[in-house]
Structures are given as structure tokens and as C-alpha cells.
Amino acid sequence: MFEILHKQVLAHSIKRWEILAPEVAAKAQPGQFVIIRINEQGERIPLTIADYNRDRGSLTLIFQEVGRSTIEMGRLRAGDKILDLVGPLGQPSKIANYGRVVCIGGGVGIAPIYPITRALKQAGNEIISIIGARSADHLILQREMAEVSDQLYITSDDGSAGQKGFVTDVLQQLLEQGTAIDHIVAIGPLVMMKAVSELSRPYRIKTTVSLNPIMVDGTGMCGACRVAIGSETKFACVDGPEFDGHLVDWEVAQIRSRMFREEEEIAMQHITRGGDCQCHRKE
Amino acid sequence: MSPERVKVDRQVMPSLEAVQRINSFDEVALGYSEEQAVLEASRCLNCKKPLCIEGCPVEINIPAFINFIKERKYADAIRTIKEKNNLPAICGRVCPQENQCEKRCVLGKKHQPVAIGNLERFVADWDMKQEGNTEPVQVSPSGKKVAIVGSGPAGLTAAADLARLGHQVTVFEALHTAGGVLVYGIPEFRLPKIIVEREIEGIRRLGVEIKTNMVVGKVHTVDELMAQGYAAVFIATGAGLPYFMNIPGENLNGVYSANEFLTRTNLMKAYLFPEYLTPIRLGKRVAVIGAGNVAMDSARTALRLGALESYIVYRRSEQEMPARKDEIEHAREEGVQFKLLTSPVEIRGDENGWVRSMICQRFELGEPDESGRRRPVAIPGSEYEMEVDTVIMAIGQGPNPLIGQTTPDLQLNRHGNIVADANTGQTSKPGVFAGGDIVTGAATVIQAMGAGKKAARAIHEYLQNI
Numbered sequence: 001m002f003e004i005l006h007k008q009v010l011a012h013s014i015k016r017w018e019i020l021a022p023e024v025a026a027k028a029q030p031g032q033f034v035i036i037r038i039n040e041q042g043e044r045i046p047l048t049i050a051d052y053n054r055d056r057g058s059l060t061l062i063f064q065e066v067g068r069s070t071i072e073m074g075r076l077r078a079g080d081k082i083l084d085l086v087g088p089l090g091q092p093s094k095i096a097n098y099g100r101v102v103c104i105g106g107g108v109g110i111a112p113i114y115p116i117t118r119a120l121k122q123a124g125n126e127i128i129s130i131i132g133a134r135s136a137d138h139l140i141l142q143r144e145m146a147e148v149s150d151q152l153y154i155t156s157d158d159g160s161a162g163q164k165g166f167v168t169d170v171l172q173q174l175l176e177q178g179t180a181i182d183h184i185v186a187i188g189p190l191v192m193m194k195a196v197s198e199l200s201r202p203y204r205i206k207t208t209v210s211l212n213p214i215m216v217d218g219t220g221m222c223g224a225c226r227v228a229i230g231s232e233t234k235f236a237c238v239d240g241p242e243f244d245g246h247l248v249d250w251e252v253a254q255i256r257s258r259m260f261r262e263e264e265e266i267a268m269q270h271i272t273r274g275g276d277c278q279c280h281r282k283e
Numbered sequence: 284m285s286p287e288r289v290k291v292d293r294q295v296m297p298s299l300e301a302v303q304r305i306n307s308f309d310e311v312a313l314g315y316s317e318e319q320a321v322l323e324a325s326r327c328l329n330c331k332k333p334l335c336i337e338g339c340p341v342e343i344n345i346p347a348f349i350n351f352i353k354e355r356k357y358a359d360a361i362r363t364i365k366e367k368n369n370l371p372a373i374c375g376r377v378c379p380q381e382n383q384c385e386k387r388c389v390l391g392k393k394h395q396p397v398a399i400g401n402l403e404r405f406v407a408d409w410d411m412k413q414e415g416n417t418e419p420v421q422v423s424p425s426g427k428k429v430a431i432v433g434s435g436p437a438g439l440t441a442a443a444d445l446a447r448l449g450h451q452v453t454v455f456e457a458l459h460t461a462g463g464v465l466v467y468g469i470p471e472f473r474l475p476k477i478i479v480e481r482e483i484e485g486i487r488r489l490g491v492e493i494k495t496n497m498v499v500g501k502v503h504t505v506d507e508l509m510a511q512g513y514a515a516v517f518i519a520t521g522a523g524l525p526y527f528m529n530i531p532g533e534n535l536n537g538v539y540s541a542n543e544f545l546t547r548t549n550l551m552k553a554y555l556f557p558e559y560l561t562p563i564r565l566g567k568r569v570a571v572i573g574a575g576n577v578a579m580d581s582a583r584t585a586l587r588l589g590a591l592e593s594y595i596v597y598r599r600s601e602q603e604m605p606a607r608k609d610e611i612e613h614a615r616e617e618g619v620q621f622k623l624l625t626s627p628v629e630i631r632g633d634e635n636g637w638v639r640s641m642i643c644q645r646f647e648l649g650e651p652d653e654s655g656r657r658r659p660v661a662i663p664g665s666e667y668e669m670e671v672d673t674v675i676m677a678i679g680q681g682p683n684p685l686i687g688q689t690t691p692d693l694q695l696n697r698h699g700n701i702v703a704d705a706n707t708g709q710t711s712k713p714g715v716f717a718g719g720d721i722v723t724g725a726a727t728v729i730q731a732m733g734a735g736k737k738a739a740r741a742i743h744e745y746l747q748n749i
Contacts (some may be wrong), residue, residue, distance in 0.1 A: 023502050037459055043560040044459075044551070069560055084459040086496040216551065216561070219457050219498055220683050221467075221523040222543035228534055233527065238685065252534050255636030259536045263562030270557040 001081040002036075005058055010140045011133070013065040014108055015074050016050070022057030024087045030115040031093030031210065031242055034059065035218040037084035038076070043069050046215045048112035048187075048241070049088060059085075062111035062140065068267035089218045090241045093208075097124040099182035102174065103149070104167050104196055105131045106188025110141050112210060113187045118148040120185070126150050128181075130170045132188075136161035168195045181205050186245065190254055197245030207245035211236045213256055228252040293395035294323040301616040305586045308471040308554060311613055312376070317355075320405040324352040327397050330389055335399060338387035340733030341440075343367045345384055345399055352402055361410040364403060369443035369486060370436065370732065372411060372478045375404025377469060377576075378729045379607045411481055425449040427746045430513035432499045432686065435463020436728045437519035437719030439486055440735030441742070446489040448743045453513070455497040460550060463521055465728070467550040468542070470580050472587070473610075476549075500685035505693070505715060514749060515714050515742045518701060519735065522680040522720035528572070532630030533676075537566060537638035541577045541677035548584050566672025568592045570641060572627060573677035574604035579611060581675045582619045590673070593619045598626035598646045598659040624648070624659065628666065630674055641669045680725050690715075700724060708738030714749075716742055 006018040024034060033048045051060035065074045076082070093116045101120050105113035110131045121127050127148060132155035133139040139154070139161050146152045153170045154162025163170065167188070174181065184207040186196040193209040200207045213225040213236050220238035227236050228249035234240065297313045304311050315323065327349040335345045344363050351360035364371045380386075380400035388396030427450050431438045434456040442452045460466050465479045487493065499505065505516050525540035527533050544563070547553040551561035569585040571578045574597035585593040595614070597604060600623050604611060615621070622643075629642040645665035648657035682699045694702040694711035701710055701717040708716035718734030720726055 023497075027502055041559045068557075084496050086457065086459070086498060086502075088501055089498065216543060216546050217458060217467075219523070219685065221525070222546050223525045223527070223540040224543045226527075226534060233529075233534065255536060256534065258636075260562045260564055263556065263564060267557045267560055267562070 001083060002085040003081045004076055004078055005056075007076070007078045010062065012135075012137045013074075014138070014140055015063060015065070017061045017063075017073075017076075018053075018056075018058045019061060019082070019085065020057060021059050021085050021087075024085065025052045025054050025057050025059050028052040028059060028088040029092035030095065030119045031112070032088035032090045033218070033241060034061070034085055034087030034089060035215070036061075036082055036086075038069070038072055038082045040083065042072075042083070044084075044216055044218065045069050045073075046089075046212065046218055046237075048210065048212070049115070050111040051115055059087075062108060064108040067264050068271050071271060086218070090237060091239070093119065093185070093242060095119045095123050100126040100128065100180060101183045101185065102171065102181050103127060103129045104171065104184065104186040104188070104192075105129070105141075105145070106167055106186075106192040107133055107138065108140070109188030109192070109210075110139075110145065113185065114141050114144055114148070116185055116187075117145065121148045125183075128174070128179075129153065130155065130167045132156060132167040132192075133161065134158070166195070167192060168199055171196060171199055175199060175203055184208070184245075190250065190257060193245060194248075194250040197248065197250075201246050208242050209245040209248060210241045211243060211248070211253060212241060213253065214259060227256075291322055291326050293326070293398055294319045294401070296398070296401050298613075301618070304472065305583075305617050308587055310475050311472050312609075314408055315401055315405045317405075320352055320402060321355060323398050323402060324349045326390065327353070328389060334387035334389065335384040335397075338384040339367075340383065340729050341367045341736055343384075343403075348406065349397065349399070349402055352406060357406055357409045358413075360406045364406065367736075368732070369440055370482045371403050372407035373436070373465060373474060373482055374729055374732070375400050375402075375407050376474050376478070377607075377727075378403075379727055381608050383729070411478070422447060422449040424451065425746065427451065427515075428453070428513045429515045429517065429742060429746075430455060430508045431517045431519060432505075433457075433463055433519040433521055433719075433721075434461040434483075434493055434495075435465065435519060435521050435719065435731065437521070437731035437735040437738075438463065438517065439483065440732040441517050441519065441718070441739040442491045442735075443486045443489055444736055444739035445742060446486070446491045448739070450743070450746065452491045454491060454493045455499050455503075455508075456493060456495045457498045458550065459495050461493045461495060467546045468577065468580070470545065470549055470584050472583070473580065498685065500689040505686060505690045505712075509714060514746055515716065517708065517735075517738050517742060518686055518710070518715065518717040518721060519719045519731070520683055520686060520721045521731075522725040523683040524681040525676065526679045526681060527676055528627070528678060530627060530629055532632060532638070535630055535632040535638050536636050537564070537672055538630060538674045538676065541571070541573070541581045541675050542680065544581055544675050545577070545584065548588070554588060563588065565590055566638070568594075568671045569673040569675065570594045570596050570622075570627075570669065570671040571675045571677050572596050573679070574599070574606055575677065575679070576606045576610055578675075578677035579606045579614045579619075581677050583614050583617055585673070585675070586617055586619065594622050594669075594671070595619055596622045596625050596627065596641075596643065596669075598624065599656065600624055600648060603656045622669070626659075626661075627669075627674070631668075638672050638674055639670070641671055641674060642666055643669050680720075682721050682724075686721075698724065704741075706737060707741035708734060709741060709745075714745065716745075
């Protein structure tokens with residue numbers, strides 16, 4: 001069992017857990033992920049590690065309530081325990097001194113971009129960060145990102161935070177202004193990562209993205225997470241989750257992300273009809 | 284040979300009716316009644332030179348345990364089996380006896396061989412029904428710690444044997460449940476999970492600690508385990524990496540590896556969705572590519588999940604199918620259809636990216652290949668379209684690379700399997716042993732158990748000398 005030490009609501013439907021997992025925290029590196037299972041009936045849910053504290057033996061996990069399982073996660077409180085947690089899984093980010101790096105986080109993707117940005121900053125890079133969300137009340141980790149960035153741009157779809165528009169608008173401006181960029185790391189929704197990769201392709205700037213496909217075991221055993229990279233099929237869980245954005249077949253990734261859409265809706269109906277209303281439970 | 288003995292026909296194991304079966308995940312083969320078991324045991328000739336023992340990878344004293352059944356001394360029978368086999372209820376269900384002990388049975392030359400597997404299962408099931416079955420043997424602790432990576436048949440067998448020799452054994456399992464392929468791969472209707480749980484409980488009672496959610500190679504490397512005081516490490520990580528055919532359309536929605544399909548169903552209980560939250564999505568016409576046990580399990584599972592048509596698509600003929608005879612028979616009874624000498628060359632999708640059909644090619648058998656089986660040769664121009672909406676790839680599994688990648692001085696072969704001595708499991712790295720599918724490539728439960736036994740013996744010897 002793994003205890004939730006601390007819980008915080010970061011933004012609209014986005015929550016942060018600090019969870020006790022000393023053996024995993026001792027090994028975790030930026031870019032890696034864990035798989036959790038809340039209880040016996042639960043799915044195995046992959047979550048990118050948002051931070052780790054080796055002294056406290058804890059991991060930080062940030063998740064957005066988008067479906068049945070993440071809503072159930074959101075209902076848990078500090079002191080509650082989850083049944084399973086395994087990791088650290090996947091390959092760590094390649095941290096090197098590239099020069100000037102643009103780190104882009106969209107929505108809940110800002111959570112995993114943060115430890116990578118911090119590590120890149122510590123490695124001596126000049127960091128330009130661009131983070132974006134639907135609106136101000138969906139935006140997370142603004143202060144943390146500011147601390148590890150030389151420049152921080154903020155965008156929101158409705159203009160309630162930073163510049164109105166998308167993270168790609170800022171990237172496009174930077175590219176068109178002729179800003180010298182040595183490397184880009186982008187994490188967020190598939191459409192965002194695809195758009196970033198398309199923008200940077202003509203400039204031949206190496207662009208790393210982190211894919212989060214459907215997974216079961218997370219150790220290379222099931223192949224559910226296969227992604228088409230160039231002419232090869234890779235397993236995101238063991239070969240990734242980071243890949244060269246210019247080689248990702250985005251159409252395959254988008255189609256595969258929808259494989260269980262109907263089942264996801266059935267699971268949601270099941271929860272809303274299932275009683276056990278916890279609206280008035282105190283956080 | 285006394286003539287009366289062979290008058291008794293081989294006892295047929297009762298099984299659920301096919302119509303009942305495909306609506307549930309209940310176990311299909313129901314096991315012998317006591318009278319049937321005693322009758323079947325009476326068929327054994329108790330040969331002076333029992334060839335059946337030679338056919339058993341773990342060398343169970345087969346005539347001895349059968350003789351005890353004949354005398355209704357079931358406790359003695361199970362003790363005899365457990366001297367060599369720590370998982371008898373599992374082996375009695377999933378061993379390919381027809382290629383092992385029963386193949387060597389003298390009776391089989393003129394009549395049907397003794398149903399050794401069915402008798403093993405009978406006495407193992409009897410044992411589980413007894414209160415406080417087989418008390419753990421008290422042994423003096425050796426003070427030596429052994430780490431075992433993987434809790435499948437090879438790992439569990441080695442763990443039990445080493446614990447019986449007094450060593451302190453910790454098993455590291457990557458998944459959240461112990462058992463490896465016994466829990467994620469083999470379906471409930473062939474091997475009920477309660478049976479696996481009880482067998483594992485028995486191994487825990489021997490003092491073995493099983494740590495789940497531990498991916499060795501990630502959370503600890505082999506070297507770190509040794510630095511933590513484990514004097515020896517046994518790697519039994521199995522064949523966990525699914526193979527695909529590398530044909531167009533394999534990434535369409537509706538294409539599963541058998542590993543994914545079976546893991547969702549067995550380990551994650553997707554057949555109970557949405558009570559259990561892991562989904563599985565299956566069409567009406569399901570094609571399983573391959574004809575081994577994993578393929579049969581997949582095709583039979585598909586029927587239970589509501590498929591109207593379930594096909595085995597295999598490029599060789601019936602004779603070459605690697606599955607156990609019983610499984611092929613059960614599959615056929617349940618309505619699985621066999622498309623033999625056929626293999627897909629492309630999978631086609633609809634406008635939403637879902638499987639719509641397979642382009643298949645027909646084959647004929649040519650000269651025997653290096654495996655001794657006749658090589659399938661494609662017939663040019665024989666392509667045709669087969670309408671299916673789900674495709675399950677059951678063409679084999681390779682070794683998971685995680686341990687190899689993080690243990691630089693561990694020698695691997697060109698397929699990525701760990702190179703280990705066939706008799707001892709000794710690898711290129713001192714103190715590190717390996718066995719089961721990670722060494723041999725995908726094989727059977729009992730072969731993995733045989734490797735676990737040999738490695739346990741060798742590890743025990745190694746621990747005496749350090």
C-alpha cells in the first residue's frame with residue numbers, strides 16, 4: 001500500500017499528490033513514469049512523475065480528472081492509501097547542455113515538463129519556457145516554471161492568463177523572429193505536440209515529445225502502447241516515453257488513443273449512476 | 284502384463300458442456316471423481332523400468348504416486364509428487380503430458396496411456412481440500428539470501444526448492460500479482476486463479492517473501508541486489524515481449540497482441556467490466572494468428588467475450604499445431620474455426636482506423652525445415668480477403684530486454700535470451716543464474732519448472748562454496 005502524504009487542488013480538475021514510495025523515489029529521474037492502481041477493481045494508470053523527493057521518499061504525481069479512474073483518484077485524500085504503484089518506468093529524459101532550449105507544456109503536460117526543465121536548467125542550458133492552458137483557472141505550476149526558466153511565456157485559449165492563443169503561437173513568433181534555438185521539448189495533448197513538431201520541422205530543430213498512449217503493464221509485455229516512429233514500431237513504455245517529434249506518426253497515435261472511447265463513457269455512466277456521492281466530502 | 288488390467292479403459296475427464304462453457308469463464312475440465320481416479324490408477328502396470336519418469340522434466344516418481352492413489356493413500360501420493368513438484372495442481376492442468384510422461388507410458392503402445400496428468404490433478408486438488416495441507420518442513424536457516432526475479436513457474440519452483448534448503452528467498456515480481464504467465468496468460472477456464480493463489484500461498488508458507496510491483500532493472504538492478512546482500516540471483520523473467528508480424532495495418536485499432544488480450548482479460552478481469560475498470564473491446568469476428576496454446580486460449584476467450592466467429596489462422600497444417608491436444612479439442616468443441624495453411628499479409632481498416640478485414644495468403648507444405656516440421660510455402664496469387672474486426676497476434680514472445688540492458692556483464696544471445704548453462708542455469712556473471720523462457724525462448728510451464736529445479740540445485744551448491 002502507498003500512502004498519499006499530501007493532496008492539493010492545483011487548478012480546475014487538476015490535483016497533486018505527494019505519495020510515499022521510497023524505493024521508486026530513490027531511482028526516479030525526469031521523464032520517467034509510474035503505474036498506479038487504486039484498488040482491486042482499478043485500472044493500471046500510467047502517470048508521468050512530476051517530481052520526487054529522495055529525502056522524504058516521496059513522489060509528486062499530478063493528474064487531471066478526465067475519466068472514471070482519475071475522478072476516483074481525485075476523491076482520495078491525504079492519509080488514504082492506494083493498492084499498487086510501480087516504477088520508475090520508461091527511459092529518463094536525455095539531459096545535456098544543448099545551449100538554448102525551449103520547454104513547452106500544455107495543460108496537465110506542464111507537470112512532467114517541469115522536472116525536465118529544471119534538469120535542463122541545472123545542466124547549463126538557457127531556458128525559454130512556454131506554458132499554456134484553456135484558461136487561468138486551468139493553469140498549473142506557473143511559479144515553479146518561472147523559477148527554472150530564463151524567460152517564461154504564458155498562453156491561454158481565452159486570454160484570461162498571459163497571451164490569448166496557443167503555445168504554438170509563441171513558438172512561431174520566436175522562430176519567425178529568428179531566435180536561435182538548439183532544442184525543443186514539448187509535452188501536452190497530442191494535437192499540441194504534433195503542431196509544435198510541424199512548426200520546428202522546417203527549422204530542423206530537434207524536438208522531443210513525450211507520448212502517453214494506452215498501456216497495461218508498462219514493462220514491454222503487452223504492446224498496447226505501440227507507436228509508429230519513422231518506419232519502426234516502438235513500445236512507448238520501454239523505448240519511450242520520449243521520442244523525436246519529427247518521426248512520430250501522429251495519425252496512428254491519435255487513432256490509437258481513441259481505442260476505448262466508448263468503454264470510457266460506459267465506465268463514466270457507471271460512476272455517476274453508482275451513488276457514492278462525495279460532493280460534500282471535505283478535501 | 285495381466286490381461287484384466289487393460290480391460291479398464293482410460294477414464295475420461297468430465298467436462299462442462301460446450302454450450303455452457305462459452306457463456307462463462309468457469310473451469311472446463313472438471314477433474315476425476317475418487318472412483319474414477321482409483322480406477323485409472325489401477326491401469327498402471329508399475330513397470331520395473333518406468334519410462335514415464337524419464338519423460339517428466341522434474342522427474343516425479345510417477346508409478347509410486349499412482350500406486351498410492353490405487354491404495355487410496357492420497358496424503359502419501361501428494362507427498363511423493365511434492366518431493367519434486369511444488370505446483371502439482373497447476374501442472375496437472377497445463378502440462379503437455381501427451382508429449383512427456385504419457386508419451387513414454389508402455390500402455391500407450393497398444394492402448395491408451397495412463398492419464399498421469401489427470402491423476403496428478405486429482406491428488407493435488409484433494410490436497411487443497413484438506414485443512415492445513417502439507418506443513419512446511421522445518422529446516423535450519425543457512426543465513427544466505429537469494430533474490431529471484433520473476434514469479435512465474437521457473438521462479439516459484441526455484442524459490443520453493445531454495446527455501447526448503449534453508450535459504451532466505453525473496454521473489455521480485457513486476458506486476459501487482461504473483462504468478463507470471465499463470466495469472467496474466469492462462470485463462471480462468473483452464474487454470475482457475477484460486478488454484479494459482481493457493482499454490483503460491485503454499486510457497487509463501489515455506490518462508491518465501493514475494494515483493495510485487497518491483498521491476499528489476501528499473502527500481503533495483505541485478506548488481507544492486509547483490510550489493511544489498513543477495514548472495515545469488517536467479518533470473519526467471521520469462522518470454523514477455525510480444526512479437527508482431529510487421530505487416531501493414533498492425534497498428535490499427537482492434538489488433539491486439541495475445542499478451543495484451545489475455546492480460547486484460549485474465550489479470551485485469553476485463554470480462555467483468557465495468558465492475559472492474561479495465562476495458563476490452565472485441566468485435567464479432569475475431570481472427571487469432573498462430574496455433575499454440577496461447578492462440579487456443581485467445582480464440583476460446585474471444586468466444587466467451589461474445590465473439591460470434593472465432594478463427595485460428597495458421598500457416599501450417601493441423602499436424603504441426605503446437606498446442607496441447609486437449610486445448611485444440613476443447614477449442615473445436617466450443618466452435619472455434621480453423622483456417623489452416625493460411626496467413627495474413629495485410630490488415631485493412633475502416634475510415635475510423637478500426638480493423639475491417641485481413642488479406643490472407645494460402646500456403647502449402649514443402650520440405651521439412653530445421654524444426655523438422657514441413658515448411659509452409661506461400662501459393663502465389665492465392666490472396667483473398669477475410670472479413671474480421673478483431674485480430675489477435677499469437678505468434679510467440681521474445682525475452683524482455685530490461686534486465687539485459689541494465690546488467691552489462693550478462694551475456695545474451697542474438698535473440699536477446701540470456702546465455703545460461705542448460706544443467707545449472709549459470710550465466711556469464713558469477714552468482715547469477717537464469718532459467719525458463721528467458722533462456723530457452725517461449726516453452727512450457729513444466730519446462731520452466733524443470734529449469735527452476737536445476738537452478739535451485741546449482742545455486743545451493745554455489746552457496747555452499749562461497
